[in-house]
Amino acid sequence: MTTATPPLAPHAERAPARPGAGKPRRGVGAVVVRLALLIMVLLWTIPTIGLLVTSGRNPEVVASSGWWTVLSSPLDFTQWTAENYDTVLNAQGMANAFLNSLVVTIPATVIPILVAAFAAYAFTYMRFPGRDFFFIVLVGLLVIPLQVAFIPLLQVFGTIGLVGTFPAVWLAHAAFGMPLAVYLLRNYMQGLPGEVIESAKVDGASHFVTFWRLIIPMSTPALAAYAIFQFLWVWNDLLVALIFLGPGENEVVTVNLSTLVGTLGSDWQLLTAAAFITMIVPMIVFLSLQRYFVRGLTAGSVKG
Amino acid sequence: MLKAINALLAILAGVGGGFALYLILNWLVERLPGRWEDRLKPYIFIGPAIVFVTAFLVYPALRTAYLSFFDDEGEKFVGLANYVELLSESDFLNALFNNLLWLIVVPAGVVIAGLIVAVLADQLGTRSENAVKSFIFLPMAISFVGASTIWRFVYAYQPEGRPQIGLLNAVWTLFGANPVAWIQIDTARLNSLLLMVIMIWLQTGFAMVLLSAAIKNVPVETLEAARIDGASDVQIFFQVVVPQIWSTVITVFVTVLILTLKIFDIIYVMTGGEFNTDVIGNRFITELINFNNDGRASAIVVMLLIAVIPVMVYQVRQFRQMEATR
Known part of the structure; x- marks a missing residue:
């Protein structure tokens, strides 16, 4: 959650191409560059490929040979099976956890966006006493460790019976994501053309109408960027889910997987299948919306 | 249904x-x-x-x-006892030391790996550059828990004589060495370093994206001028490029630093803090969930908070400067 980068400029795309710089080299230098990059790419992909391959292999072959041996006989279908996924989804509760993750993540993404968009609008277009003070507080809170909240919140949630329920995590995630959301959206809104808002005011539009009809549609790129951050963050979170939902009926995929790592030990075909199930949704979100994600990153950075 | x-x-x-x-x-x-x-x-x-x-x-x-000034139930005032106790336990000091190692190694490792990819990929054609970057970037979508499972498998160990199904031991034994239970070796904090690899692996894509954008914003004229003056590529990089992207380097470094300070998931999944790998983020969970000691858990959080305060001040100051120049 670092903020020392310039705000997301609504209309600035990438820098224009620089003639001369970044042009492909020739000779020995080019070979070295390509080789170094190849090694990096292999290091960054092979571990994940190993996971994927192992999740589809029979237990006997997984225990007796490395996953890379499939390269010599990929078409030997006796080694492949879908049973690992079946076991993990049904016998180990991953299907249930998967639904829970959706229930946790979608509201925990939508609620802070909604709340933060209103606040960002007020911080950008309204004048009121305390505006700068409140915003500075939010900037300071960008880096606060979430752990500060756990003990008192557990006590409060405990007395009103919210521990282990979905609203507890929705509220916690919404609050923890709030400083970054307000910060990103406000910076974006400041870059929107002021004339549009002025003319809406002249036409007699209320703040609510201006906000809903003009600002929200114009802020889509920033809203999308934040939505992707928050979605990935909440889906991938272990800490908050462990504290407020814990293992059991309402557990999410990360909690389920961390329990399986402890109980299944070296049943690698099951662990890898479980891990892949936890990864599939963020991978799809990420790959399909990468453009927005990168834009958001270069604009405001991620939270921690 | x-x-x-x-x-x-x-x-x-x-x-x-x-x-x-x-x-x-x-x-x-x-x-x-x-x-x-x-x-x-x-x-x-x-x-x-x-x-x-x-x-x-x-x-x-x-x-x-x-x-943090009260006992485990939050009922009896105990003054500084929680802090004194924690700071005199060798287990906790060990966790602090490990955290310090993480803070030194991980942000630096992430920045360096990210810079290497950003700089080298900049010299490829646009299409290969984007392909390379996507591969490095993809782990950003993977959770700490998922990545820990991936790497636990890479580090997997079987006793000598049995087939090594973990990639690292397979390569290691290829050279005739005996298989090693990597995660249990705390000599020179080897196991902690292997856990840090996971974090670097996850965060390099983030560093690469920001640094690559910064490098592409360096004006070509400054590079050309240095080239005409006869500077080598290495000189150009360190004396022309690095000073111009320095603020981005700091941003990446600070972001990863904050993330590393609170690191918890990787240790929780890989070792549970065993084998001398504990860190304060995991220690906090142990005190809170396993020992139910609110006082000590609170004291650990306060120490984390104190470590973050300088960054908070820095953030607010940066923000004020940015607003002033707007």
């Missing part, structure tokens, strides 16, 4: 509740007489966001600081 319907209902309730709140608040404000409407409306707009951070971050932070 029933579960799926319940899930859908829960999602709708959570999302709908948020919308309803706003419509009601706004309706109320519009009923107010004109002068009051203008005065109150800003607070209705920022109100819920402020309530959220006050109730879920500011108040709990103060309350945690208060609880």
Whole structure:
């Protein structure tokens, strides 16, 4: 959650191409560059490929040979099976956890966006006493460790019976994501053309109408960027889910997987299948919306 | 099936509740007489966001600081006893030391790996550059838990004589060495370093994206000028490029630093803090969940908070400067 980068400029795309710089080299230098990059790419992909391959292999072959041996006989279908996924989804509760993750993540993404968009609008277009003070507080809170909240919140949630329920995590995630959301959206809104808002005011539009009809549609790129951050963050979170939902009926995929790592030990075909199930949704979100994600990153950075 | 319907209902309730709140608040404000409407409306707009951070971050932070001076049940005042106890236990000091190692190795490792990819890929054609970057970037979508599982498998160990199914031991034994239970070797903190690799692997994509954008913004004229003066590529990089991207380097470094300070998931999944790999983020969970000791857990959080305060001050200062130049 670092903020020392310039705000997301609504209309600035990438820098224009620089003639001369970044042009492909020739000779020995080019070979070295390509080789170094190849090694990096292999290091960054092979571990994940190993996971994927192992999740589809029979237990006997997984225990007796490395996953890379499939390269010599990929078409030997006796080694492949879908049973690992079946076991993990049904016998180990991953299907249930998967639904829970959706229930946790979608509201925990939508609620802070909604709340933060209103606040960002007020911080950008309204004048009121305390505006700068409140915003500075939010900037300071960008880096606060979430752990500060756990003990008192557990006590409060405990007395009103919210521990282990979905609203507890929705509220916690919404609050923890709030400083970054307000910060990103406000910076974006400041870059929107002021004339549009002025003319809406002249036409007699209320703040609510201006906000809903003009600002929200114009802020889509920033809203999308934040939505992707928050979605990935909440889906991938272990800490908050462990504290407020814990293992059991309402557990999410990360909690389920961390329990399986402890109980299944070296049943690698099951662990890898479980891990892949936890990864599939963020991978799809990420790959399909990468453009927005990168834009958001270069604009405001991620939270921690 | 029933579960799926319940899930859908829960999602709708959570999302709908948020919308309803706003419509009601706004309706109320519009009923107010004109002068009051203008005065109150800003607070209705920022109100819920402020309530959220006050109730879920500011108040709990103060309350945690208060609880750190009390016993495990939060009932008896014990002064500084929690802090004194923690700081005199070798286990806790060990966790602090490991955290320090993480803070030294990981942010630097991430920045260096990210810089290498950004600089080298910049010399490829656009299409290969984008392909390379996507591969390095993809782990950003993987959770710490998922990545830990991936790497636990890479580090997997089987006793000598049995086939090594972990990639690292397979390569290691290829050269005739005996297989090693990597995660249990704390000589020279080898196991901690292997856990740090996971974090670097996950975060390099983030560093690469920011640094690559910064490198592409370096004006070509400055590079050309240096080239005409006869500077080598290495000189150009360190004396022309690095100074111009320095603020981005700092941003990446600080972001990863904060993330590393609170590192928990990787240790929780890989070792549970065993084999001398414990860190304070994991220690906090142990005190809170396993030992149910609110006082000590609070004291650990306060130490984390104190470590973050300089960064907070830095952030606010940076922000003020940015606003001033706007």
